[in-house]
Amino acid sequence: MAQSRNRNHGFTLVELLVVIAIIGVLVGLLLPAVQAAREAARRMSCSNNFKQIGLAVHNYHSAYKAMPTHGSGTDDGSDSLFNSYWYQQSDAYNCKMLSVFVGLTPFFEQQGLWDQISNPMDYDSDGVIDFPSMGPSNEEVNYAPWSTEIPMLRCPSDPGVGLPALGRTNYAVSLGDAGFELQFGNLSVWLHPEAEQSAQSNASHRGAFVLHRQLKFRDVIDGLSNTICMGEILTDLGDNDVRTMPLNSSGGANPIENPSHCRELGFIDPERPGFWGPAAPARAADTNTRGARWASAWNPFTAFNTILPPNREFCTSTNWANAEVFPAASRHQGGVHILLCDGSVQFVTDSIEAGNSNNPVVRRAADGGTANYLPGNPSPYGLWGALGTRAGREVIDQAL
Template identity: 55%
Template sequence: MPSVTHRSRGGFTLVELLVVIAIIGVLVGLLLPAVQAAREAARRMSCSNNFKQLGLAMHNYHSAYKQLPRQGTGTDDMSQLTTADWWSQSQDATMSKLSALAGLLPFIEQQALWEQLVNPSIQNADGTTRATTDPWPAMGPSPNYWVNSGGYVPYVTELPALRCPSDPGTGLPAAGRTNYAVCMGDSGNLMYRGYRPLANDRFLDKMTNSEAEGIRGAARGVFINYYSTRFRDILDGLSNTIAMGEIATDLGDKDKRTITQSSSAFWSGQQIANPSMCSDTAGLIDAERPQFWASGTNVSTSTNGRGYRWFDQLSPYTAMNTILPPNRELCGFSTDFWLTVAPPSSRHQGGVHVLMSDGAVKFVTDSIEAGDSRSRAPDGNYRPGAQSSYGLWGALGSRAAKETIDQEL
């Protein structure tokens, strides 16, 4: 009989297994950054699409009301205005502190939330109810009153349309966050208080000539606090003028882009005379981690983080300007935010999205030509219509300075 040969099946040696594992590890190491980059590209695209929807909402609002939504609107409690100042809290009125984003709610498919906002309500955010004799008022309380008495539901509602997926910020101490802010131009005087009734009941028609001139000089952007603008006011062209910019929300990590320094040095506006004052002042920025404020410096309180309140018109929450280029530091005075250098910022690599007034979304790099970052901002000491001190970046923010834009973003 022929003999039968038995062949044994050999296995992998230890060396071969280690080689295969090493190869797989190398491939995973090469592919992981590509996967992360693809995910970020998708998040960035979603962020851009959100901005496009806001642009459509802005245009639809203008078509409906023949003006843009007002930054600084709502109701007033005249008893507060005659006994205190514009920053007073009130449970019974917004004190004209609602942002322009509130007016856009019906145009971004948030009609239900809009109905909650414009009607009295006894519901609290913590699930409790208020007495029927003491409801939340129509349009809500003043934004700085939202945390009291159980919380006001619309103010703590997180709106996906206002969030960029690249931004991880969530939860307290913020209310409803936003990654999109209106553009106030290339001025650091973001409050323009003269448009607002003050404690001594001085309305617009009771201001002095110098006060009125100062306001007109500072009001250079598409949006102006307490004042309604129209597309016809944008003399530089809708496609040449920024209407809104992206902002990163604060994570509580002392990121210089999302929380401001708290210093009385800024009270008289030194950072407006020198927008780079915060970076020029020794010891404020961490030398080893230049994106963060140095340990031990006085940053603003944790509730004043960038983008923390979509409903609040104060500059850290829903406003930006075109003075310092994107992703530079937020520099202003603690809780009094009318003198603030507030550049846009993002979690994207190398720049931010901006919404042009014609509805187009552009990506602006951090290296955009921005003129002299130590020149005085065009505020009340500048003539209305004066050329921007901040190059192409400043020109894109001013709506009517007759500045020619000869570069494609």
């Protein structure tokens, strides 16, 4: 009886190529799902950060019977406010330009950082105090707290890291639905309490936060659940993103009269509508971009307004500091997170009803205003604008 011989069969080249092709197709099909799952996880982490910040605001209010001040700190003690406020730089004081996040550090698990800030610092260990308690002005790179990256203040979907920014933040306070003299905040009221400038300044301060002024929950007449406390912003990647870098003042924008003017000037790249094109005027300094300094109360760094809907362009008429129109923005698909004053977090889409984006910004008639945007009127920027005002008495009848 003949014995059959065992023969070892291997894969042919064709069979191997077929298997590899099938694996490639499966990877191609699964990769978008994996990426979507990762982004969903990052978005949830971002929402959790915001919830912790909201809890910190409420704990702060419970402790001090008021919300933290946006634009607090130390000055030179002189009688002239402009000597120590606003645009000055100093190692001896911080010009009262600390953001709300500085005061919140002990309330979102950053007690160690607060201890550094609230005590004098000898950063070079030579036995001489280099910086006073509460620190210098915010551009001082040798002052470690100002360049510290706080995980609670960063959205995992934003890849921005390092210089030229200092400690970055993806969260910002809401200054409401106006864009006139917001760089002065309550400073105008202090300097000229009897003047028209004071009245003009007050008229535009319609949000949950006002620069240099401490507000309480009771000031939010519209209701804590109907008023935005904070929102997401992006940090700049040096890529001419319209949401993180404004046009240079030579661009001729006038967002006071038309918030959409930067879009209509024709400087946006038609092939990449999220970026300024090659014809756009020169960029401002890279350090003056969105979210570049968590500890600074400057509007581009830690504030936004509800004039243009989320993820629209950052637009200013004179320089980056004035920043009349600076919307919320994020790297999440289709919208941004907002923190309401009651501590809840909502995801708002870019398509939220936002009224007339060409309507002039809210300000007093003495500065050229007309009836369609006088203070006291409902927000001209729809549901989005109404959510930004703390005392507009608008009725919020739509689900977010």
